[in-house]
Amino acid sequence: MSQxxxxxxxxxxxxxxxxxxxxxxxxxxxxxxxxxxxWALPKPIPGIPHNKASARRLLGxxxxxxxxxxxxxxxxxxxxxxxxxxxxxxxxxxxxxPFGKPFVVVADFREAQDxxxxxxxxxxxxxxxxxxxxxxxxxxxHEQTNAVWKAHRRLLQDLMSPPFLNKVAAPxxxxxxxxxxxxxxxxxxxxxxxxxxxxxxxHEAVLDAxxxxxxxxSLKARATLPxxxxxxxxxxxxxxxxxxxxxxxxxxxxxxxxKASPDDLIxxxxxxxxxxxxxxxxxxxxxxxxLVTKWKxxxxxxxxxxxxxxxxxLQKAVERMGSAHSGARSAVEHxxxxxxxxxxxxxxxxxxxxxxxxxxxFGFIVAGHDTSSTEISWACxxxxxxxxxxxxxxxxxxxxxxxxxxxxxxxxIDEITGMQIPYLDAIIEELLRxxxxxxxxxxxxxxxxxILGFPVPKxxxxxxxxxxxxxxxxxxxxxxxxxxxxxxxAMRDGKGRAWDxxxxxxxxxxxxxxxxxxxxxxxxxxxxxxDATAGPQLAFGLGTRSCYGKRLAYVELRVLLTLVIxxxxxxxxxxxxxxxxxxxxxxxxxxxxxxxxxxxxxx
Numbered sequence: 001m002s003q004x005x006x007x008x009x010x011x012x013x014x015x016x017x018x019x020x021x022x023x024x025x026x027x028x029x030x031x032x033x034x035x036x037x038x039w040a041l042p043k044p045i046p047g048i049p050h051n052k053a054s055a056r057r058l059l060g061x062x063x064x065x066x067x068x069x070x071x072x073x074x075x076x077x078x079x080x081x082x083x084x085x086x087x088x089x090x091x092x093x094x095x096x097x098p099f100g101k102p103f104v105v106v107a108d109f110r111e112a113q114d115x116x117x118x119x120x121x122x123x124x125x126x127x128x129x130x131x132x133x134x135x136x137x138x139x140x141x142h143e144q145t146n147a148v149w150k151a152h153r154r155l156l157q158d159l160m161s162p163p164f165l166n167k168v169a170a171p172x173x174x175x176x177x178x179x180x181x182x183x184x185x186x187x188x189x190x191x192x193x194x195x196x197x198x199x200x201x202x203h204e205a206v207l208d209a210x211x212x213x214x215x216x217x218s219l220k221a222r223a224t225l226p227x228x229x230x231x232x233x234x235x236x237x238x239x240x241x242x243x244x245x246x247x248x249x250x251x252x253x254x255x256x257x258x259k260a261s262p263d264d265l266i267x268x269x270x271x272x273x274x275x276x277x278x279x280x281x282x283x284x285x286x287x288x289x290x291l292v293t294k295w296k297x298x299x300x301x302x303x304x305x306x307x308x309x310x311x312x313x314l315q316k317a318v319e320r321m322g323s324a325h326s327g328a329r330s331a332v333e334h335x336x337x338x339x340x341x342x343x344x345x346x347x348x349x350x351x352x353x354x355x356x357x358x359x360x361x362f363g364f365i366v367a368g369h370d371t372s373s374t375e376i377s378w379a380c381x382x383x384x385x386x387x388x389x390x391x392x393x394x395x396x397x398x399x400x401x402x403x404x405x406x407x408x409x410x411x412x413i414d415e416i417t418g419m420q421i422p423y424l425d426a427i428i429e430e431l432l433r434x435x436x437x438x439x440x441x442x443x444x445x446x447x448x449x450x451i452l453g454f455p456v457p458k459x460x461x462x463x464x465x466x467x468x469x470x471x472x473x474x475x476x477x478x479x480x481x482x483x484x485x486x487x488x489x490a491m492r493d494g495k496g497r498a499w500d501x502x503x504x505x506x507x508x509x510x511x512x513x514x515x516x517x518x519x520x521x522x523x524x525x526x527x528x529x530x531d532a533t534a535g536p537q538l539a540f541g542l543g544t545r546s547c548y549g550k551r552l553a554y555v556e557l558r559v560l561l562t563l564v565i566x567x568x569x570x571x572x573x574x575x576x577x578x579x580x581x582x583x584x585x586x587x588x589x590x591x592x593x594x595x596x597x598x599x600x601x602x603x
Contacts, residue, residue: 040058040098040099041055041056041057041058042054042055042060042095042102043101043102044093044095044102045093045102045104045454045455045456045457045460046455047454047455048091048092048093048102048104048454049087049089049091049092049093050087050092050093050094050095050102051064051083051094051095054094054095055095058098059098060094060095060096060097060098060102061083061094061095061096062095062096062098064079065079065096068082073579073581073582073591074581075582075583075584075588076584077436077439077440077465077467077582077584077588080094080105080440080463080465081107081465081467081468083105084105084107084465084468084469088476089476090106090107090108090111090452090469090470090475090476090478091104091105091106091107091108091111091451091452091454092104092105093105097284098284101457101459101460101461102460103460103461103462103463104451104456104460104461104462104463105462105463105465106451106452106462106463106464106465107464107465107468107469107470107471107475107476108452108469108470108475108476108478109470109471109475109497109498109536109538110470110478110483110487110491110496110497111451111452111464111483111487112441112464112538112542113487113490113497113536113542114483114484114486114487114490115443115451115462115464116441116443116464116541116542116543116545116546117542117543118484118486118487118490118543119449119484119486121445121446121447121449122443122444122445122446122449122462123144123145123443123444123446123545124142124143124144124145124149124443124444124545125442125443125444125461125462126142126444126461127285127442127461128141128142128442129142130142130285130286130289131276131279131280131285132276132363133286133289134279134286134289134290134293134294135272135275135276135303135362136359136362136363136366137355137359138355138356138358138359138360139152139359139360139362139363140152140153140156140360140363141363141548144446145544145545151342152356152360153548154338154342155335155338155339155342155356155357155360156335156338156360156364156548157338158328158334158335158337158338159331159334159335159364159552160548160549160550160551160552164331164334165551165552165555166417166555168213168328168329168330168331168334169213169331169552169555170413170416170417170555170559171213171413172209172212172213172217173209173212173213173413173555173556173559173560174412174413174416174559174563175209175212176205176206176208176209176212176222176224177205177209177559177560177563178410178563179205179208179222179224179225179228180201180202180205180224180560180563181410181563181564181567182228183201183205183224183227183228183231184198184201184567184568184595184597185567185599186228186231186232187231187257187597188568188597188598188599190231190234190239190242190243190255190257191255191596191597192243193251193596193598194251194252194253194254194255194596195252195254195255195573195574195577195594195595195596196254196255196256196257196594196595197254197256197592197593197594198377198380198593198594198595199377199589199590199593200259201224201227202373202376202377202380202593203270203369203373203377204223204224204227204262204266204270205223205224205373205560206368206369206372206373206376206556206560207223207266207269207270207365207369207373208222208223208224208225209368209556210364210365210368210369211265211269211365213330213331213368214330214331214332214361214364214365214368215313215317215330215331215332216317216320216329216330216332216333217329218316218320219265219313221263221264221265221266222263222266223262223263223266226260226261226262226263227257227259227260229260230258230259230260231257231258242255242256242257242258243255252574254577254594264305264309265309267302268302268305268306268309269302269306269365271298271299271301271302272299272302272303272306272362273366273369273370273586274298274299274302275293275294275296275299275302275303276366276585276586277585277586278292278293278296278299279293280584280585280586306362307358310358310361310362311353311358313332313361314332314336314352314353314357314358314361315352315353317330317332317333317336317352318336318352318353320333321333321336321337331361331364332361335357335360335361336352339351339352339357364549366586367547367548367549367552368549368552368553368556370585370586370587371437371438371547371549371553371586371587372553372556372557372560374435374437374587374588374589374590375431375432375435375437375553375557376557376560376561376564377589377590377593378431378434378435378437378590378593379431379435379557379561379564380564380570380593380595381578381580381590381592381593382431382434382435382507383427383431383565383570384570384571384572384573384578384595384596385572385578386507387572389427389507389509390565390569390570392423393423393424393427393509393565394565394566394569394600396421396423396424397411397421397424397562397565397566398566398602400419400421401415401419401566403415404566405602405603408602410563410566410567411562411563411566413559416558416559416562417555417558417559420530422513422528422529422530423509423513424558424561424562425512425530425532426509426510426511426512426513426530427509427561428554428557428558428561429509429512429530429532429537430507430508430509430511430512431557432537432539432540433471433472433536433537433539434472434507435588436466436467436472436582436588437539437587437588438466438538438539438540438541438547438587438588439465439466439467439588440463440464440465440466441463441464441466441538441541441542442461442462442463442464443461443462443464443545444459444460444461444462445457445458445459445460445462446458450484452478452482452483453479453481453482453483464538466538466539470498470536471499471504471536471538472504472505473504473505474501474504475498475501497533497534497535497536498535498536499511499535499536511534511535512530512531512532512534512535513528513529513530513531513534514528514529514530514531514534515527515528515529516528516529540553566600567599567600568595568597568598568599568600569597569598569599569600570595570596570597571595571596571597571598572596573594573595573596577592577594578592578594579591579592
């Protein structure tokens, strides 16, 4: 036996060494796996409320978010609101980025106002980069506040000036809004009191208007006119077929209409903006863009054509600018003139058809299109469900535009832009507040800082909710000492804004009207004036990085809303067609948007 053991000793020794090495490798692998697992887990910011269970799983809050949004009409916004309510806190953190930093969510207007307007340790969030980089890589929206951003803004600065808005944009908006009114007159006549869907009508009419002032009257591509011509050419038999045999007894049943085939430019731009909507609402938009969206045939074709078509339109504008005419007549011509001046100042050759010009042009179209079309869709729903404010607005419009009433016509664009109507301004502002078209504002901490007394590390994305506590419901009680010095100083200086908690959730345009100073009172409705700072509002953000197209959006809303309310009574739709659920796209769009219209008869 001893001889056998001695004979096998080398083998046993080697085997033991192998087992020892294998054991060491196994322990090392387990340890490394554990360390990687710990590294990959969410890293909560100390003190800020969060879901404890989410902090112990690799995907953080993503399973809960997917379960909530896939099994109901709720969106990422609704989920965040629910989390804020569950924690009963104006500040929470959520883990919606695998292996990434937590997002801080703030539901407090004073803090949103302070961070966006007064505090220098915050800048543009990288979320904008993730949303827009794929489709418009050279646009300023996803740049931080740097030299590139400033240079691009100089290129666009004329487009928000009163001369451009009143002389170029407003007339184009009016023309295409009038085409929408004509289309709805035809649809209302055929529908005979039945509801019909308007999302695409509004979406396309606003796109028509944006194209009108983006490229000028030489661009003939339109979406609304072909549809009006199609319906206007229907025979009596075709109309009866649309209505159906039971139309006299089906007053609550929706009616659908045929659509004309869109022009290539219209289809390309709509598909391109849809590609942006396709990634919004995703917790990982950049990943979705690279793995899903950009490979879809419809979007690949649209993005390829978009760049080619926009470059062609820019080149046409350059040629027009080289011929004799009286000044710039479109947005691209203003941009070309601005590029010429900037190039002269910089001592370089102008680049009129560069990737920057193409992307800034498309960005201008998106900015002028999506927010306004979504807001008009919400406006039609909200005003139909609030007949008293709708009736009062119509009365104010008719009292202001007496000549238009006498001549039995719509107000002209000069009349609309030339007269301030406080109640119209109040309606627009309250619609923006109540609808939540832009439901959140994002910023990034560029230094270690604090929010409401909690540490916020450098690089943290902070999301401010434009709905919910302090905006659409009573705010949380916050210890004043927890607020920043700039916030406390603003409150002492009388710059704090807050709505009456008793009616904060109601649609109440009057909240934006304040008494006119006694020296300016002339009696009647002039005893009240519109005050855009009457209370909390985040519809267009605040501060340096607020929405660039804000002034344009107000012009679009003023013209469209005036013409719609002047020409139609918006009647309530059946409950099954009147839901307020929304879908997350570039903006927060209503899932359902139906109208029942009755033509206004001027007396």
